[in-house]
Amino acid sequence: MNDMSPDKKERSKLAKWSRRGFIGAGVLAGGGLLIGIGVRPGNPVGALSPKVAGAGENLVNSWVKIGADNIVTAIVPHCEMGQGAHSVLAQMLADELDADWDKVRVQQAPTDGSYVVTDTARMFVAPFTMNAADWIEPTWNGLFTQIARMADAMITGGSSSIRTTGQHSMRIAGAAARGMLVGAAAQSWDVPASEITTENSTLIHKASGKSAPYAEFASAAAHQPMDQTPRLKTPDQYRLMGKSKARTDIPAKINGTAEFGIDAVPEGLDLSYAAVVRPPVPGTTVVSMNAEQAKTMSGVLQILNMGNFVALVADSYWQAQQAINTIQIEWSRSESPILTMDDQYAAFAAALDEAGETGGDEAAKKGDAQGALASAATTIDAEYRVPFLAHAPMEPINCTAYVKDGKCDIWASTQVPLMARSGVAETLGISANDVTVHHPYIGGGFGRRLGADEMSMAARVAAATGYPVKMIWSREEDTQKALYRCADLARMRAGLDESGKLVAFDHAFTQRHDPAEACVPAMYDIANTSVRVAPAELHLPFQAWRSVDHSQQGFFIESFIDEAAHAAGADPLEYRMEMLKGSARHVAVLQKLAEISDWNVETAEGHAKGVAMVESFGTIVGEVIEVDMTSGKPRLVNAWAVCDAGYVMNPDGFKNQIEGGIVFGLTAAMYGELELEDGAIKQSNFHDYRMLRMDETPNIEVALINSGDVPVGGAGEPGLPPAAPAFTNAIFAATGKRLRMLPVAKQFA
Amino acid sequence: MANFVLNGQAVTIDADPNMPLLWAVREKLGLTGTKFGCGIAQCGACTMHLDGDPIRSCSTPVSMAEGREVTTIEGVSGEAGNGDGLASAIQAAWISEQVPQCGYCQSGQIMSATALLRDNPSPSDDDIDAAMRGNICRCGTYTRIRRAIKVASGQAQPREEEA
Ligand code: FES
Ligand code: FES
Numbered sequence: 001m002n003d004m005s006p007d008k009k010e011r012s013k014l015a016k017w018s019r020r021g022f023i024g025a026g027v028l029a030g031g032g033l034l035i036g037i038g039v040r041p042g043n044p045v046g047a048l049s050p051k052v053a054g055a056g057e058n059l060v061n062s063w064v065k066i067g068a069d070n071i072v073t074a075i076v077p078h079c080e081m082g083q084g085a086h087s088v089l090a091q092m093l094a095d096e097l098d099a100d101w102d103k104v105r106v107q108q109a110p111t112d113g114s115y116v117v118t119d120t121a122r123m124f125v126a127p128f129t130m131n132a133a134d135w136i137e138p139t140w141n142g143l144f145t146q147i148a149r150m151a152d153a154m155i156t157g158g159s160s161s162i163r164t165t166g167q168h169s170m171r172i173a174g175a176a177a178r179g180m181l182v183g184a185a186a187q188s189w190d191v192p193a194s195e196i197t198t199e200n201s202t203l204i205h206k207a208s209g210k211s212a213p214y215a216e217f218a219s220a221a222a223h224q225p226m227d228q229t230p231r232l233k234t235p236d237q238y239r240l241m242g243k244s245k246a247r248t249d250i251p252a253k254i255n256g257t258a259e260f261g262i263d264a265v266p267e268g269l270d271l272s273y274a275a276v277v278r279p280p281v282p283g284t285t286v287v288s289m290n291a292e293q294a295k296t297m298s299g300v301l302q303i304l305n306m307g308n309f310v311a312l313v314a315d316s317y318w319q320a321q322q323a324i325n326t327i328q329i330e331w332s333r334s335e336s337p338i339l340t341m342d343d344q345y346a347a348f349a350a351a352l353d354e355a356g357e358t359g360g361d362e363a364a365k366k367g368d369a370q371g372a373l374a375s376a377a378t379t380i381d382a383e384y385r386v387p388f389l390a391h392a393p394m395e396p397i398n399c400t401a402y403v404k405d406g407k408c409d410i411w412a413s414t415q416v417p418l419m420a421r422s423g424v425a426e427t428l429g430i431s432a433n434d435v436t437v438h439h440p441y442i443g444g445g446f447g448r449r450l451g452a453d454e455m456s457m458a459a460r461v462a463a464a465t466g467y468p469v470k471m472i473w474s475r476e477e478d479t480q481k482a483l484y485r486c487a488d489l490a491r492m493r494a495g496l497d498e499s500g501k502l503v504a505f506d507h508a509f510t511q512r513h514d515p516a517e518a519c520v521p522a523m524y525d526i527a528n529t530s531v532r533v534a535p536a537e538l539h540l541p542f543q544a545w546r547s548v549d550h551s552q553q554g555f556f557i558e559s560f561i562d563e564a565a566h567a568a569g570a571d572p573l574e575y576r577m578e579m580l581k582g583s584a585r586h587v588a589v590l591q592k593l594a595e596i597s598d599w600n601v602e603t604a605e606g607h608a609k610g611v612a613m614v615e616s617f618g619t620i621v622g623e624v625i626e627v628d629m630t631s632g633k634p635r636l637v638n639a640w641a642v643c644d645a646g647y648v649m650n651p652d653g654f655k656n657q658i659e660g661g662i663v664f665g666l667t668a669a670m671y672g673e674l675e676l677e678d679g680a681i682k683q684s685n686f687h688d689y690r691m692l693r694m695d696e697t698p699n700i701e702v703a704l705i706n707s708g709d710v711p712v713g714g715a716g717e718p719g720l721p722p723a724a725p726a727f728t729n730a731i732f733a734a735t736g737k738r739l740r741m742l743p744v745a746k747q748f749a
Numbered sequence: 750m751a752n753f754v755l756n757g758q759a760v761t762i763d764a765d766p767n768m769p770l771l772w773a774v775r776e777k778l779g780l781t782g783t784k785f786g787c788g789i790a791q792c793g794a795c796t797m798h799l800d801g802d803p804i805r806s807c808s809t810p811v812s813m814a815e816g817r818e819v820t821t822i823e824g825v826s827g828e829a830g831n832g833d834g835l836a837s838a839i840q841a842a843w844i845s846e847q848v849p850q851c852g853y854c855q856s857g858q859i860m861s862a863t864a865l866l867r868d869n870p871s872p873s874d875d876d877i878d879a880a881m882r883g884n885i886c887r888c889g890t891y892t893r894i895r896r897a898i899k900v901a902s903g904q905a906q907p908r909e910e911e912a
Contacts, residue, residue: 082850656890
C-alpha cells in the first residue's frame with residue numbers, strides 16, 4: 001500500500017467514522033511496531049503552558065513538564081475511572097524519560113482540543129498508518145491530530161489507553177523530552193550529545209564529571225528541536241514498564257480526599273441541588289404533571305418541566321428527591337410495540353425467522369457452512385438468549401453546572417469531556433470555547449459515561465434557574481432510564497465429522513455493535529463458518545457496556561463450543577486446544593490454564609469446572625470457573641484466568657482489571673437482568689438488580705504470559721467475556737443442565 | 750437544629766430531623782468522603798460509625814445522631830485519626846494490596862473493615878464475609894479487600910512491590 005494515499009476502503013472507513021462508532025468500538029489492534037507519534041506538530045508549549053503549567057514549571061512538550069524541584073509531571077489525556085491509566089501512562093512516559101519514579105506526578109489534561117487522543121483515534125480509523133515510516137510519520141501525526149480535534153476525540157474506552165496513547169504518545173513524548181534535555185545540556189556544556197547519559201531525572205557527562213538535574217535544563221529543552229520519531233527502549237532496557245508500581249491515585253481513594261464528579265464543590269459557588277425524573281418508557285415526553293404537594297415541601301426552590309424530563313431544584317439533594325417523588329407525571333404513549341421482554345424476544349425471533357438458515361447480513365464467511373452442515377456426521381443446534389443490562393456504576397450519574405453571562409462551567413464524571421463540552425455548547429447555543437468542563441475522578445464508567453446527555457440536562461436546568469445546580473440522579477433513575485447493554489437472541493448450528501471434529505459453524509443473531517469481530521470465532525480452526533446478523537428493533541437505547549458485543553457473543557460462542565465438545569465426547573479444554581493448534585499463543589494460554597486450575601485433577605464431590613476462552617481488545621484470556629452444586633444452587637468457588645496481552649506494562653494493575661472483569665461478568669451471569677412491564681424497566685436498585693457481594697465472589701487467581709512481539713493488548717474489558725460461559729459450562733459439567741439463557745440464579749430459584 | 754459530635758468536634762446544624770445523616774454531612778458540613786450509592790441501605794458506600802458501630806448513613810436520619818458520636822472516613826484518617834492506629838494499618842494494607850479501582854466504594858469498605866477489626870482482631874473468612882457483605886464494589890475488588898483485611902490483621906504478608 002502506498003503510504004501517502006489510503007486506499008478506497010480506508011477512505012470510506014474514515015468517512016464513516018462517526019462519534020458513536022468511535023466510542024463504542026474496541027480499538028482494533030493495529031500495526032506491530034512501536035512507531036507512532038506523541039509529540040504535537042510544532043511543539044506548541046507556548047500556547048499550552050498557561051493551561052497546564054504553574055509557577056516554576058516548564059513544559060518540555062505537550063505531555064510533560066518539569067518543576068524547579070525536579071518533579072516530573074506527566075499530563076495524561078485519559079480519564080481515571082479505576083482502570084489505572086493515569087498511573088501506568090505516567091510510568092511509560094517516565095521510563096522513556098529516565099525519570100526518577102519517586103518524583104513523578106500525574107496531572108489530568110484539561111478539557112481542551114490540544115489534548116485529544118490522536119493515537120486512539122488513529123488506531124481505530126486507520127490502523128494501517130500505525131507502522132508508518134519515519135519520513136511520513138509527521139504527516140500522519142498532523143492529519144490525525146486534526147481529525148481527532150474535529151471529532152472531540154478525548155475519550156477513555158475500548159481498553160485502549162495503554163496500547164494507543166501509552167505506546168504511541170506517552171512513550172514517544174518521554175523519549176523526545178529526554179532527547180531535548182540532552183540537547184540542551186550538550187549545548188550548554190559544549191559536549192557531544194552522544195556522550196550524555198541520563199538516569200533518575202539527572203543528566204550526566206561522565207568524561208567532564210558534569211551532572212545536572214533535569215530541572216536545570218527544562219526551560220532550554222523546550223526550545224530544542226523535537227524528534228518526532230525518537231528511538232524507544234527495548235524491553236530489556238525497561239526500568240518502570242513491566243513493573244508493578246503502586247498506582248498514584250490510590251492514596252487519595254482510601255482517606256476520603258479523592259474528588260469524584262459528585263463531590264464537586266466549586267469555590268465561591270452556593271450550590272442548589274436538582275433531582276430529576278426521566279420518561280419511564282424511552283422516547284416519551286411529559287404530557288402533564290401535578291406538583292401541588294411538591295410545591296409546599298420544605299427547601300423546594302423550582303419545579304421545571306423540561307419536556308423530556310422533570311427537574312426539581314431544592315436546597316439539598318435529599319429534599320429535592322423527596323419532593324420530586326410526590327409529583328404525578330403523565331407521559332405520552334410510546335410508539336414502541338414492545339411492552340414486555342416476551343415482546344422483545346419475539347421481535348428478535350421474527351427477524352431470525354425471516355433470515356432463515358442462510359439469510360441476514362453476512363458478518364463472516366469461510367468455506368461452505370451450509371454444505372458442511374448437510375454432510376456432517378452429527379449436527380447440533382441451540383438457541384441462546386441474553387437480557388438487557390444496566391451499567392450501574394457505583395457513583396450515580398450527576399453533573400454540576402453553572403451558566404452565567406453566556407458562559408457555562410460543568411463538573412462531571414465523564415469518559416468524553418470534549419464531547420460533553422460540545423454537547424453542552426450545542427444545547428445552550430453558545431460556543432464550545434465558552435464551556436469549561438472540569439472532570440475529576442470517575443466512580444466507575446464501564447461505558448455508561450460515554451455520552452453527554454446528562455451534562456446537557458444539567459446545563460439546561462442551570463440555565464433555567466440562573467444559579468449553580470448540582471444534579472444527582474437517584475439510583476432508580478439510572479437503573480430504569482438510562483442506556484443499556486442490549487438483549488439478544490442467537491441461533492447456532494454446528495456440524496461434526498465422524499471423529500467429532502467441528503467442521504461447520506453457523507451463527508445468527510440480531511444485535512451487532514462493536515467490535516465488529518466479536519461475533520466471529522476466528523481463533524478456532526473451523527473449515528466452514530457462517531456468521532449472520534438479522535437486525536431487529538431494540539426497545540431500550542443501546543450503550544457500549546464493558547466489552548460491548550463480546551459480553552453476549554462470548555457467552556453464545558463459548559457455550560456452544562462447549563456443547564460441541566460434549567457432543568464429540570471430548571474434554572472441553574482438549575477440544576479447544578485441538579482447534580487452536582495453529583496458534584502457539586492460544587495453546588500456551590490453555591496449557592497454563594490447565595496447569596494453574598488443576599484441570600485434570602478430580603474436583604470435590606458436587607463441584608465441577610468449566611472453561612472458556614475469548615480474545616478481545618488484543619488480549620487472549622482463558623478462564624476456568626469452579627462451581628459447587630451441593631446445595632442444588634450454584635456457588636462460585638474458584639476462578640482462574642490466564643491472559644496474554646503481548647506485554648503487560650503493570651502486572652498487578654493488569655491483574656486487578658482482570659479480577660474486576662471476572663466479577664463484573666459473573667455478576668451479570670448470576671443475577672443481571674432487566675425486565676419490562678408496560679414498556680418500562682421493573683428493576684430499580686441493588687435489591688432487585690443485584691450485584692455479587694463479598695461472600696458470593698470466588699477466589700480469583702490470574703496468571704500473565706508476556707508473549708511479546710505483538711501489539712500490546714487491553715486490560716479493562718478482556719477479563720469479562722469468558723466469565724459467563726466458563727460459569728455455565730461448569731454448571732453443565734456438574735449437573736448436565738445446559739443453561740442457554742442468563743441470568744443463572746433464577747433458573748435455580 | 751441537630752447537635753452531634755462529628756469526628757471529635759461538636760457540630761450544630763439546621764436541618765430537617767428526617768434528613769439522612771449522609772446528606773447532612775456531605776452538603777451541610779462539607780465532608781464529601783462518604784459516598785451516595787443507592788439511598789436504600791443496600792450498598793454500604795455511605796457507611797459511617799455511630800458511637801463506633803457501622804451504620805448506613807443514607808438511611809439514618811440526623812435525629813438519630815442527636816448527642817452521639819459520628820465518625821466518617823475523614824475522621825479515621827490521618828492526623829484526625831482515632832489514635833489507635835487501626836485505620837492506618839487498614840489503609841496501609843489497602844495500599845500494599847492495591848485494593849481500589851475507581852475508589853468510589855472504598856470509604857465505605859474501609860469504615861466497615863475498621864469496625865470489623867476493632868471488634869475482631871483476627872477475623873476468619875466467614876467473619877469477613879459477614880461484616881463486608883453489605884458493601885458492594887461494582888469494580889469487583891472483593892478478593893483484594895479480603896486479602897487487605899488479612900494483612901491488616903497480621904494474618905497474611907503484604908504484597909511486595911516489584912522493584
Ligand atoms: S448509599 Fe447508603 S447503603 Fe447505599
Ligand atoms: S472500587 Fe469502584 S466500586 Fe469499588
